Amino acid sequence: xxxxxLVALPHCRAWRCVRELHAGVAVAAGIKQWCAGQLSIxxxxxxxxxxxxxxSVDPVFLDVVRFHIVAAIVCVxxxxxxxxSRKGRGRHSSWGSIYYWCLATVVVxxxxxxxxxxxxxxxxxxxxxxAFTAATIARRALRQRWRNWVRLHIIGMGSSYILMLxxxxxxxxKQLPIWKELPHIAFWALPAGFGVPLLGYALLKHPLAxxxxxxx
Numbered sequence: 001x002x003x004x005x006l007v008a009l010p011h012c013r014a015w016r017c018v019r020e021l022h023a024g025v026a027v028a029a030g031i032k033q034w035c036a037g038q039l040s041i042x043x044x045x046x047x048x049x050x051x052x053x054x055x056s057v058d059p060v061f062l063d064v065v066r067f068h069i070v071a072a073i074v075c076v077x078x079x080x081x082x083x084x085s086r087k088g089r090g091r092h093s094s095w096g097s098i099y100y101w102c103l104a105t106v107v108v109x110x111x112x113x114x115x116x117x118x119x120x121x122x123x124x125x126x127x128x129x130x131a132f133t134a135a136t137i138a139r140r141a142l143r144q145r146w147r148n149w150v151r152l153h154i155i156g157m158g159s160s161y162i163l164m165l166x167x168x169x170x171x172x173x174k175q176l177p178i179w180k181e182l183p184h185i186a187f188w189a190l191p192a193g194f195g196v197p198l199l200g201y202a203l204l205k206h207p208l209a210x211x212x213x214x215x216x
Contacts, residue, residue, distance in 0.1 A: 068113065072164075078095050103135055158195065173186075
């Protein structure tokens, strides 16, 4: 009886399904191992994007990085122009809007890039979220004329700019001339070290902030 079962077993449909399932599992395991190997190889290779080494050769990933860098450069320049422009309607508000929406773009792309390498880049997501939150509060305080809106606007926009620069230097400072000679803590501390005194000066000396302070 047992001999007959052994002879018939290879021809049984259930047995063929089990063998096919086992083969499929083996193939899936092989594909998974191959993908892991390719990912490991890709992460060991680098591509230079605008002078910054990026640990990837994937074209889609690199396109997102390029778009992220361009948006960040425009954001930095727009922020400077908004700070230097005469406050009120006109150039200041126009550059401020460009800064805000470029910052939103930077945060969205940084979030996507952080998800790919979360353990290495989660701090960029946190800094970007904090920067965009501060800018949103500043924008709403101005548009809705909250109580003490001038100071809230200055603090929010100034803080968002400091946080954005902090994220940039923490991520890229080790690859930049002069900055790479500094200790890592400097990448976190220097943007605030320069930015907070300027922010305090603006709160004390800005005519609208002075007027608001006198009326409260």
